[in-house]
Amino acid sequence: MQYRPFGRLGWQVSEIGFGAWPLGGGMWGEQSDEESVAALHRFLDLGGNFIDTAQAYGDGRSERVIAKALRGRPGGGRVYLATKIPPRPGAWPPSPYDAIDDRYDEAYLRERLERSLRDLQVDCIDLVQLHTWNRAWNREPRALEALRRFRHEGKIQGAGISLPDHDPDAANELMRQGLVDSVQLIYNIFDQDPQAEAFPTARQHGVGVIVRVPFDEGSLTGKFTRDTAFPEGDFRRRYFEGDRLGRTVRRVEAIREALGRDEPDVAIAALKFTLKPHAVSTVIPGMRNVRQVELNCAVSEQPRMSDEVEKRLRPHGWRRSNWYQGK
Numbered sequence: 001m002q003y004r005p006f007g008r009l010g011w012q013v014s015e016i017g018f019g020a021w022p023l024g025g026g027m028w029g030e031q032s033d034e035e036s037v038a039a040l041h042r043f044l045d046l047g048g049n050f051i052d053t054a055q056a057y058g059d060g061r062s063e064r065v066i067a068k069a070l071r072g073r074p075g076g077g078r079v080y081l082a083t084k085i086p087p088r089p090g091a092w093p094p095s096p097y098d099a100i101d102d103r104y105d106e107a108y109l110r111e112r113l114e115r116s117l118r119d120l121q122v123d124c125i126d127l128v129q130l131h132t133w134n135r136a137w138n139r140e141p142r143a144l145e146a147l148r149r150f151r152h153e154g155k156i157q158g159a160g161i162s163l164p165d166h167d168p169d170a171a172n173e174l175m176r177q178g179l180v181d182s183v184q185l186i187y188n189i190f191d192q193d194p195q196a197e198a199f200p201t202a203r204q205h206g207v208g209v210i211v212r213v214p215f216d217e218g219s220l221t222g223k224f225t226r227d228t229a230f231p232e233g234d235f236r237r238r239y240f241e242g243d244r245l246g247r248t249v250r251r252v253e254a255i256r257e258a259l260g261r262d263e264p265d266v267a268i269a270a271l272k273f274t275l276k277p278h279a280v281s282t283v284i285p286g287m288r289n290v291r292q293v294e295l296n297c298a299v300s301e302q303p304r305m306s307d308e309v310e311k312r313l314r315p316h317g318w319r320r321s322n323w324y325q326g327k
């Protein structure tokens, strides 16, 4: 496993991190805690040391299963835990008309922080991210001031924002002002927009970058066909509903052709593509079992994607702005 600096926080994090959304079950259909714990152990055995979770993943189940796995490894190496606090109930992503104090007031953030400290069974959380954001709040980012107070109290080490889908530049101003230690954004062969501003801004200002959804929820592993059916409860039934799955599969086939013999495995190429930018601190594929952990962690040991192949993939960017909300 290769390691990279996490912005100004000075951590050395595994470039493949563990995306722990599936461990919450729920929106990803059935998931057994035994399989989740085994996957987490394998990840740590292979040198992984960065885990991304959220209170929203199974209403705390993902955080609790991570705590359970870590309890089974006393004296293990340093593991960086990143979680997320959702805003108070309301529009997701937040509406530009929402007041920040109505969604992320300090008393609420404090209560939620205590909940994650309990569920993760730690005295201090490495990274707390606000689970979503709206640009309207950049003028008065009071929630970030609250997180800074939590840091001074020793309850968190770093504060970040998980950016709304398709708005990777929403926190650039906050990065320039030194108000966030990290951003989390979508970057993959389809979603290449962070290259324009978010990546250079993060690099310039020492901000850690967490890349989520490297496989476009699975399509960029190359394993779907137009006949793939998602199980009951799996949110991808909606995400890939109607003609979306067929259109996506056609695009993935075009990517496979572009990769040719240079990168014969689409899933490996998809991860290599996301690891290419220097601004990226860690890429966090969602993983549900030992096999996925082994396949994904192995990519860190492989030769990097060549500049030439990366350039070949650039025209495969694909903007699907209103797709994610299932509208």
Ligand SMILES: NC(=O)c1ccc[n+]([C@@H]2O[C@H](COP(=O)([O-])OP(=O)(O)OC[C@H]3O[C@@H](n4cnc5c(N)ncnc54)[C@H](OP(=O)(O)O)[C@@H]3O)[C@@H](O)[C@H]2O)c1
Binding pocket: 018, 019, 020, 021, 022, 052, 053, 084, 131, 162, 163, 184, 211, 212, 213, 214, 215, 216, 217, 218, 221, 223, 267, 284, 285, 286, 287, 288, 291, 292, 295, 296
């Ligand atoms: N707003 C936010 O803050 C936000 C939103 C989304 C995600 N995230 C974070 O980012 C992480 C990654 O995103 P994601 O999980 O949504 O999407 P993703 O990483 O693009 O896809 C993950 C899914 O792909 C499949 N998979 C993983 N490795 C594979 C492999 N080697 N071969 C074949 N299939 C494989 C697994 O599902 P199946 O086996 O069921 O196909 C897995 O759950 C999440 O876990 C979460 O931590 C944050």
